Amino acid sequence: MGMRVATFAASDRLLQAALKVQAKQAEATLQQASGQISDNYGGLGNKAGSVVSLQSSVSMSKSYAEAANTASTRVEAMYDAVDSIIDQITSMKATLSSFSATSSGTDELQVTAEEMLESLASLMNTQLGGRYLFAGSAVDRPPIDLDSLASATSPSSADTSYYQGDDAVTAVKVSSEQTVSYGVTADNENFEKALRALSLVASGATDSDALTEASGLLDEAISGLATVQTRLSLNASALKTAISDQENYQDFAGDLATSLSGVDVAVVAAKMSAYETQLQAAYAAIGNIASLKLSSYLS
Structure with a gap:
């Protein structure tokens, strides 16, 4: 059954919200697999400069x-x-x-x-x-x-x-x-x-x-x-x-760089569970909106 015009706006908002949650879930999945916040410096935000500096100092x-x-x-x-x-x-x-x-x-x-x-x-x-x-x-x-x-x-x-x-x-x-x-x-x-x-x-x-x-x-x-x-x-x-x-410094700086660029796997797992719950709720709500009929209220 096609979606009624009256319910389209609400469904679209829910769908957009669901897609955002889905994107976050995909990002969390990658983080859980790699143990890293991002596969590039851009994804580290204001931590990027510190991580680059630490990695450079370790190389030196x-x-x-x-x-x-x-x-x-x-x-x-x-x-x-x-x-x-x-x-x-x-x-x-x-x-x-x-x-x-x-x-x-x-x-x-x-x-x-x-x-x-x-x-x-x-x-x-x-x-x-x-x-x-x-x-x-x-x-x-x-x-x-x-x-x-x-x-x-x-x-x-x-x-x-x-x-x-x-x-x-x-x-x-x-x-x-x-x-x-x-x-x-x-x-x-x-x-x-x-x-x-x-x-x-x-x-x-x-x-x-x-x-x-x-x-x-x-x-x-x-x-x-x-x-x-x-x-x-x-x-x-x-x-x-x-x-x-130098070896002691390498261990220290390497651990610090990892702490800045790495993720807490337990926290990521909790987020993924929350995202899954949000997605299920969003898609259930969309399904409910799509099934609404005037006769449901007039009977």
Whole structure:
């Protein structure tokens, strides 16, 4: 039966109201499925700016954490290399002590020193990710060139002519306000002393004075490199703290952004139930209006 003109206006108003409720119900359904207020920033209203800012800061925080993590990996590799150097020159120190006691095996001692000199140079030329770690900012070239190291004679003097890097201090920005400097260069006095001691022995200077000087240089190098390791440990600790701080911030900012852009699923479920009730009532009312007849009141 067609709708009478007298009831059309009331039915149309109810229908429009029902369509609005239906649209809200559809929006709530999407929210319940995604857990988000809207699938675009426009739907967040005045919260959009805050959410965008938080998401941007989280991205920046991840960049800082990644840079700090890369630096931490480099520091760890440097620490391990220094540790190996200490082990080797400690062994050489014991060999010198033994040689002083026996006064034999000159050629063997010289060969041992030559081999260890090459080994230490290799450790100081350690690379990671295509970067030479002990070269300062000159990361594209090996910091140690033994061909440039003159054979030492006793009494010797400091000589860093072997060093091919620069004196730049490596640093990484770990936050908008903090930069962590880290590492050590191969011209460090303790590296130099170790190389010079080995050069003395490798050059064939095995007299008592030369061996005493070489042994003393190794002692100083061992003690000094232990201090270098301590500094590297402090560098590693600072970087670890920076990474932890950034990760904590990411969790905080991420949760805050989610709270601003997310929905309370329980609240949405309650709204959907209310919308369903409203729709049923609206469509029932429309049906009742459409079925009205004058005879219903005249009978």
